[in-house]
Amino acid sequence: MNPGKVYLVGAGPGDPKLITVYGLECIKKADVIAYDRLVNPALLENAKEGAELIFCGKSPGKHHLIQEQIHELLVEKSLEGKVVTRLKGGDPCVFGRGAEEAEVLVEHGIDYEFVPGITAGIAAPSYAGIPVTHREYASSFAIVTGHGREEKGQDHLNWYALANGIDTIAFYMSVGNLEHISKKLIENGKPSTTPVAVIEWGTTEHQRTITGTLENIHNLVEQEGFHNPSMVLVGDVVQLREKIQWFERKAIVK
Numbered sequence: 001m002n003p004g005k006v007y008l009v010g011a012g013p014g015d016p017k018l019i020t021v022y023g024l025e026c027i028k029k030a031d032v033i034a035y036d037r038l039v040n041p042a043l044l045e046n047a048k049e050g051a052e053l054i055f056c057g058k059s060p061g062k063h064h065l066i067q068e069q070i071h072e073l074l075v076e077k078s079l080e081g082k083v084v085t086r087l088k089g090g091d092p093c094v095f096g097r098g099a100e101e102a103e104v105l106v107e108h109g110i111d112y113e114f115v116p117g118i119t120a121g122i123a124a125p126s127y128a129g130i131p132v133t134h135r136e137y138a139s140s141f142a143i144v145t146g147h148g149r150e151e152k153g154q155d156h157l158n159w160y161a162l163a164n165g166i167d168t169i170a171f172y173m174s175v176g177n178l179e180h181i182s183k184k185l186i187e188n189g190k191p192s193t194t195p196v197a198v199i200e201w202g203t204t205e206h207q208r209t210i211t212g213t214l215e216n217i218h219n220l221v222e223q224e225g226f227h228n229p230s231m232v233l234v235g236d237v238v239q240l241r242e243k244i245q246w247f248e249r250k251a252i253v254k
Helices: 021-029 067-079 099-107 120-127 159-165 174-185 217-224 236-244 247-254
Strands: 005-010 031-037 052-055 082-088 111-115 141-145 168-172 193-199 207-211 230-234
Touching: 005 021, 005 067, 005 099, 021 082, 021 111, 021 141, 031 067, 067 099, 082 099, 099 111, 120 168, 120 230, 159 174, 174 193, 174 217, 174 230, 193 217, 193 236, 207 217, 207 236, 230 236, 236 247
Parallel strands: 005 082, 005 111, 031 052, 031 082, 141 168
Antiparallel strands: 168 230, 193 207, 193 230
């Protein structure tokens, strides 16, 4: 039996055209595709005839397969001599647990590759007309997980460093925790007037964006009913949206 192999592939942020050339190749040659909830279904249409498609999706509080079961699946299928493409939204190494899966593969002597993808923390703002860096507004950029709950002892972020040392902050998985995020940034020195954007379903036809400040963004998001998946971007670069937004404006023109 030929040894199997696993490709840990980033599917990109939502728009299927944003997958890499190599990522698409990995989809086309796979015997098994284990894919996540935020993978655009259009990408699966590139699977070869007879490929096994396995949904491994997770949403807040709801897991179709728990992570340990996904590990077992990757090991089992690859040891059968199959080419397995583990297809993840965004990039497999940006809050995608790709490294954990790679560790398991190493422990079982299974060959694998990382195939990077475009992460939503850069792509969603770009589609909303917001660059994460800019010569006049931002020379530093941080990617942060934003769902840690203080009351549950899950908040381990260095809020002082974020508030005082980073120009642009992209918070993932955070729309339900916006009140806490705003409060901590303000408490640690970030002006309450700092611009904030929330981008829901970034890079897809369902994309919508709302802007405000640290002081009012929580209320605005509640009023407009924004939910996951949403990207939260904090920083002065948000001001540029008014001038250079393009994707949503294009959709209106159509």
